[in-house]
Amino acid sequence: MLLHIPEVLTGPALARARALLAAARWSDGRATAGVQAARVKNNEQLAAGSAELAELQSIVLGALERHSLFFSAALPKRVLPPQFNRYGGSANTYGAHVDQAIRYHPDGVQRVRTDLSCTLFLADPADYDGGELVIQDTFGTPRIKLPAGDLVLYPGTSVHRVEPVIRGHRLASFFWIESLVRSDEQRRLLHDMDMALMRLRARHGESDEAVALTGTYHNLLRQWADT
Numbered sequence: 001m002l003l004h005i006p007e008v009l010t011g012p013a014l015a016r017a018r019a020l021l022a023a024a025r026w027s028d029g030r031a032t033a034g035v036q037a038a039r040v041k042n043n044e045q046l047a048a049g050s051a052e053l054a055e056l057q058s059i060v061l062g063a064l065e066r067h068s069l070f071f072s073a074a075l076p077k078r079v080l081p082p083q084f085n086r087y088g089g090s091a092n093t094y095g096a097h098v099d100q101a102i103r104y105h106p107d108g109v110q111r112v113r114t115d116l117s118c119t120l121f122l123a124d125p126a127d128y129d130g131g132e133l134v135i136q137d138t139f140g141t142p143r144i145k146l147p148a149g150d151l152v153l154y155p156g157t158s159v160h161r162v163e164p165v166i167r168g169h170r171l172a173s174f175f176w177i178e179s180l181v182r183s184d185e186q187r188r189l190l191h192d193m194d195m196a197l198m199r200l201r202a203r204h205g206e207s208d209e210a211v212a213l214t215g216t217y218h219n220l221l222r223q224w225a226d227t
Contacts, residue, residue, distance in 0.1 A: 001188045002139055002154045003073050008063050008120060009149040017059050017122060018148070020052040021171050026086055029094075040095025043162070046084040048106070057081050060120060060173050072194045073153055075187060077227070078112045078178040080105060082120070087131055087162060088169035094162040096136075101156070103176060114156040114176040115184075121146040121172050128168030135160045155184050180225040190224075193217050 009017060026044035033041045046053050060082040064070050080103060087093065103112050119133055125145050132143040133152065136159040143163070144152050154160070156176060181187045194217060200210050 001073065001184055001191065002135060002137070002142065002152065003191075004144075004146065005067065005069050005073065005151045005153060006147075007149055008067055008070065008151045009059070009122075013059050013063060014122075014149045017056055018171070020056050021084065021086075021122060024050055024052045024084075029085055029091070032083070034100050037094075037097040037099075040097055040161075042091050042093050044086040044091050053084070056084055056173070060175075070151070070153070073187070073191045074116055074177050075180040075190065075221075075225070076177050077180045078105075078110065080112050080114075080176045082173045082175040084122075084171070084173050086169055086171050087165040088128065092130075092166070093164040096159050096161045098159055099156050099176065112176060113178045113182075115179040115182060116153055116177040117156045117158070117160070117174070118151055118153050118177065119144075119172050119174050120149075120151045121170075122148055123169060123171040124148050128170045129166050130163050131165040131170035132163045133160060134163060157184075180227060181221070182226060183224070186220075186224045190217065190221060193220075 024046055027047040029043040029045035030038045030041050032045060061079065064079065099114050099117050101114060103114055104110070105112055125147060132145045134141060134143050135154050137155060146152060179187060181190065193213070197210060197213055197217065200207070200213070204210065
């Protein structure tokens with residue numbers, strides 16, 4: 001499932017994140033790439049010890065916790081702390097690659113299966129040319145460039161790339177999720193049912209049918225979830 005989730009960051013939170021990124025110092029993004037990805041990765045990234053990183057991570061994680069559409073689609077079990085990158089100038093692209101299946105949490109203890117990949121756009125699209133996220137999967141090959149504060153959620157199994165930025169700078173947060181429901185197909189079915197239930201309640205209130213379907217949703221989640 002590929003899903004555009006609008007307005008994850010808005011207002012003061014988005015403005016603060018952009019101000020922190022404007023003040024940040026950037027390092028070579030290849031330092032955190034795997035062997036295959038490092039060959040095609042040419043961008044900049046906030047280093048683990050940068051002064052701005054902890055506050056930026058708190059802003060993004062707090063916004064995700066409050067966003068019901070994100071929770072419905074991802075059913076997150078573990079979310080790796082967000083990282084932040086910049087494309088522009090001579091460090092302006094990331095060739096076709098697949099994200100690592102297992103990543104280590106910065107705490108050095110947890111291992112996280114990367115069921116879902118996320119990119120949260122943090123630069124206004126008018127501020128840069130190029131920089132589209134191109135995702136190859138069974139749903140086609142969309143070229144994604146979203147408003148600042150919007151997020152795209154897509155399967156971690158996808159081959160994807162970032163097109164060269166030829167003007168300005170593309171700023172984004174990226175991170176991975178281990179879902180309670182490992183199967184992309186099952187997550188899609190649960191998300192579709194959840195959205196249909198929301199529309200049913202909006203139209204008819206807490207009807208007997210809505211209660212019965214809610215029970216079906218939770219019984220499927222109970223059957224498929226790995227807690």
